[in-house]
Amino acid sequence: MTDLTTWKTAIGVLCVAVVCLLGPDAAQAARKSKAAPKKEPDLRIVDVRIKPVPYVPSRGELQFTLAIDLPSDVERASLLEVTCLLSSPSKTSLRFLTYRQPVAPMLDAIGYQAPRPSPAGDHPNRGPSPRVTVTLNWDGKDHTRQEAQAGQYRYELRAKIIGDGDSTPRTLTVSWPKRGTMEVK
Template structure:
C-alpha cells in the first residue's frame, strides 16, 4: 500500500498528464481558418507561384553537328551563342559545359570549357538604342568516348548544355550566374 501523504500528488500528476494530453489533442485537431494540410499547401504554392524570369546570361542558340553522329568520322560539336549580361565584371570566368548521357545512365561524359569572360566577345548593336548586347561563340567538341574513355555504343543519347559565370574566391571558384539549360538528343550510328 502506498503512503497516504503521496496519494494526492500522484493523482495530481496523473490529472496533469491527462489534461496535457487532452489539450494537445484539442490543439492538434483545431483547424485554423484558411489552413491546409502540408501536402495541399505545397501543391498550392507550386501552382500559384510566379515563374522565375530568365537570367541575363542566356544561351541564345545551340547548334549540334553532325547529325546523325558517327564517331569514326570525327568529333561531335556543341556550338553555342551566349549572351552576356549588360554589365559584367571583366574578372569573371565563363564556363560552358555539356553533359552527354545514355538513357540507362551507364554511359556519360562531361565536357567543359572555361575562359575569361572578355575573351572572344562580339558586341551586337541594339536596334532600339539600348546598351549593345555582348555575345560569345563557344564550340565544345565530343570525341564519342564515355567517362571511361571507351567508344560509346550505337544508340540515342541525351545532352544538356549550361553556361555559368564564375568568380575566384578564397575557397576556389564560385558560381555568380547560371543560364537556363538547353537539352536535346544525339543519335550515334556506326
C-alpha cells in the same frame, strides 16, 4: 477497431484545423516557393548547333556550337564556364564536357564595350548583351574511354559566370539549361 476509427477521426480533425489556421493557400504557396524563377537570367544560351548529324564516332569529333548572350554588365575579370552532360539511353554511358575561359578576351574579340554610366551617374545604360560563341568537342568516347554505342543520347548544356569570391571562385550567374537529344550511329 474502434481505436483505429478514433485515430482516423482525430487525424481528420487535425488536418481540418491546420487548413483553417494556415488557410487553403498554404500548401500552394509552399509549392510556389520551390518553383523556378519567372524571369530568365541575363546569361542565356540562345542557340545550339550540333554537327555532324547523325554522329558516327569513328569518323571524328562531334561539335556543339553555342551562341551565348552574356549579361551586359559582365565583369571582364570573370570566367565563362560551359558544360555539357551526355548520357546514353541506358544511362550506363556518360560523358561530361567542359569549357572554361576568361571573359575579357572574348569581349575583346567581338569589340564589346561596357555600358557607360547614365548622365545622372546612378546606373549604367543597359546596352545590348554581348553574344559569344563557344564550341565543345566530343571525341565519341564515354567516361571509360570506350567508343559510344549507337542510340539516342541526351544532352544538357549549361553556362555560368564565375567571379572572385572571398577566398575561392564563386558562381555569379547560371543560365537555364538547354536539353535535347542526338543520334549516335
